[in-house]
Amino acid sequence: xxxYQLYSYFRSSCSYRVRIALNLKQLDFETLPVHLVRNGGxxxxxEYRKHNPMGQVPCLIADGASLSQSMxxxxxxxxxxxxxxxxxxDPIAAAQVRAVCEMINAGIQPIQNLSVLVYLEGDMGxxxxxxxxxxxxxxxxxxxxxxxxQPSAGRFSFGDNVTLADCFVVPQVYNANRFKVDMSRYPIIxxxxxxxxxxxxxxxxxxxxxxxxxxxxxx
Numbered sequence: 001x002x003x004y005q006l007y008s009y010f011r012s013s014c015s016y017r018v019r020i021a022l023n024l025k026q027l028d029f030e031t032l033p034v035h036l037v038r039n040g041g042x043x044x045x046x047e048y049r050k051h052n053p054m055g056q057v058p059c060l061i062a063d064g065a066s067l068s069q070s071m072x073x074x075x076x077x078x079x080x081x082x083x084x085x086x087x088x089x090d091p092i093a094a095a096q097v098r099a100v101c102e103m104i105n106a107g108i109q110p111i112q113n114l115s116v117l118v119y120l121e122g123d124m125g126x127x128x129x130x131x132x133x134x135x136x137x138x139x140x141x142x143x144x145x146x147x148x149x150q151p152s153a154g155r156f157s158f159g160d161n162v163t164l165a166d167c168f169v170v171p172q173v174y175n176a177n178r179f180k181v182d183m184s185r186y187p188i189i190x191x192x193x194x195x196x197x198x199x200x201x202x203x204x205x206x207x208x209x210x211x212x213x214x215x216x217x218x219x
Contacts, residue, residue: 002030005061009036010210013109013171014070015058019205020167021074025081033212036114071105074164086164097158100165104172108141112175134179146186153188155195170196
């Protein structure tokens with residue numbers, strides 16, 4: 001039996017982060033797909049909301065407990081499985097890694113969340129504005145992120161060792177490409193993304209390689 005069960009959606013960037021970390025730490029996990037669109041969204045079903053009342057993915061089942069919110073899940077994995085370490089030992093360095101994570105987690109990604117985009121186009125009447133909206137907020141966030149990473153980046157976000165920051169950067173670059181953001185503006189972010197995706201732990205976590213990826217899926 002798998003060590004963990006992960007409720008996930010193949011194209012969810014928050015789920016993508018957790019898949020990367022599980023792979024990096026070489027942890028066995030079973031994917032439990034939650035389709036965010038089909039039948040009005042399986043995340044809204046009462047059975048799933050027992051695990052996550054917000055009706056979001058991911059949700060990690062660990063020792064019978066339901067853990068939601070990707071940052072909390074990643075912190076849990078770091079505490080329980082400290083090797084390989086994805087947070088530096090130095091408190092300042094660890095805070096800087098967390099800052100990059102939260103910049104994406106709180107300041108960039110939520111604004112392109114599916115529920116936000118559905119509300120934007122439906123209730124707010126902004127039909128056809130999904131791409132424009134997403135490009136605006138990702139560009140605004142990446143302008144700041146590129147600057148923030150300038151003093152710390154090596155092969156990865158912080159030098160030449162993978163950290164939690166990279167688990168957040170790669171899925172957000174995937175979103176940026178999906179919404180046709182001009183990525184030529186961000187050489188540092190691009191370099192980090194390319195170096196990460198050259199690693200099997202990152203590549204295996206990609207949306208195109210999940211058990212619930214549709215046969216006709218095209219990135």
